[in-house]
Structure formats: C-alpha cells, structure tokens
Amino acid sequence: MPATSTFTTLIEPAALATHLQDPAWVVVDCRHDLVNLAAGRDAYAAGHIPGALFADIETELSGARRGAGGAFRGRHPLPEKDAFIELLRAWGVNDDTQVVAYDAHGGMFAARLWWMLRWVGHAAVAVLDGGLPAWQNAGQPVTSDASPARARGSVQARDALATTVDVEAVLRAVEQRVEHGGRTVVDARAPDRFRGENETIDPVGGHIPGAKNRFFKDNLQADGRFKSPAQLKTELGVAVGDPATAIMQCGSGVTACHNLLALEVAGMPGAALYPGSWSEWSADPKRAVATGAD
Secondary structure (H helix, E strand, C coil): CCCCCCCCCCCCCCCCEHHCCCCCCEEEEEECCCCCCCHHHHHHHCCCCCCCCCCCCCCCCCCCCCCCCEECCCCCCCCCCCCHHHHHHHCCCCCCEEEEEEECCCCCCCCHHHHHHHCCCCEEEEEECCCCHHHCCCCCCCCCCCCCCCCCCCCCCCCCCCECCCCHHHHHHHHHHHCCCCCCEEECHHHHHCCCCCCCCCCCECCCCCCCCCHHHHHECCCCCCCHHHHHHHHHHHHHHHHHHHHEEEECCCCCHHHHHHHHHHHCCCCCCCCCCHHHHHHCCCCEEEECCC
C-alpha cells in the first residue's frame, strides 16, 4: 500500500524537513556530472541532506551498455528490473516507503530515479523541488557524516507506472509522420547539442529526424524550481502535443525523465521514454541524423 500523505511528483524542502527522522522515508542524493563521473560522490561526501543515501547514475541507475548479442544500448541503459529492486531493498525501501530524490541541478538527475521507481510500480516517489540549493536556502541542514545503516527493505516490483519504447519504435515514428498517425519524438538536450554543435558529449552531432527540442531547463524558473502546472501545460502542449503518442529522449535516457516529470506535474501523463536515446541512435551510422534547428 502507498505511504500516507504520498508525494508523487515534487516535494518542498519544508515538507521533507519534517520527515528526516521518519523510518518510512528514504532520501537519495543523485548528484552527478556527465564529464567528471566522480563529482557526484565527491559532492555527497562534502555535504548532503542528513540521512540521505547516494545513488550513482553510472553504476546503480544504469545497466550494461551492451546487450547479450553485443549491440550497444546507449550510455545509460536501464538496469534489469530485478537488479534495481535489489538496490532499492538495500536502501531499505518497502512497499509503503516514501522516496525523495534530489540533486543540485534542477532535478536533472533526480528525475531519473523518480522515473525508475515508477517504472517498477512504486508511486510514492518525489523530486525535491529546487534540489539542494533550495534546501540550503531554506536554512535546512547538511552534513558530511555517514548516513546510518538501514534495515533491508522488502519492496516488490508492481505493474509499471511508466512506459518505454525501443529503437525500432523510434524508427517507425521517424518513418511515419505525426499527421499520418505517427508519434512525436521530443529531445531534452541543450539546443547546441540538439543542433549538433557540441561534440564534447555527443561524438556524433545532431538529432533524430523530425524530433522537437524541449530543453529540460525550460521546465524551470530562474530559481531552479519547476514552473507552475498551468505554465508547464501550456508550454509542453506546444512541444509535446498529445503525451499518449509522445516519445521522450535525450542523450542517454537521463534528462528525458525531467520532461516526463514536468508532464506529470502539468497533469499530462502518458508519454514514453526511449532509454537508449541519442547515444544508442547515433551509434549506428545507418540511422538518419538531422542537424540544425527542429
């Protein structure tokens, strides 16, 4: 059964602060850097929300980059569900646990954990709105102390609350335009990466033909908190259209989850994640690549 007073999208610092000693709550630090892979763990060691655990995007929230047949699955493919459930149990997560994910990047990485919990059917998960900066600006404490060990959890995988598509479904979307019953592909990367102008992160520049660009930071206000549900609904309606026929992607299936979270905040559920995203798509030279603006 879900936790009492369940948070399923965003949570404010004040609400989280009242539950730091609550054994039915698990807080997870998801800070990360796509270039410096040690940055997140180093930042956690320097100071984190008291009692928070650390989630490593590269090793814990991602699976093997190559499938059983050797095919490249992208930079951050999803782990096996059973492996992720074991991770959650090691964190002390039960079926009635409220999980809160945070980072210091406007939810850029925390949204990945939020989406993954929904992927295994756990609804009681929220992202700290504004992340660690908002927490500290509210006068809440941080510590470098090790978090106390938690009793092993017993969470079970349930019916998924989130959906995925594979590269074949994206190929079909490219071949069949939206006006003829196809699906909309929405890319969450920064505009320069979308246009093919940043080779530091994307060795093959550009985007999936026909994709629209909705930079994940466009979901945020200047203070790093999410825009209002009404504003998000207006803006996402233009970029996404009908979420039931939308495919969300990014560089490697991480920041696309931010757009999926924004859609939930806006009351527009139903979009699917393409986990392999641009890193998988661009690894095959036979797949078409577009550059420039959408």
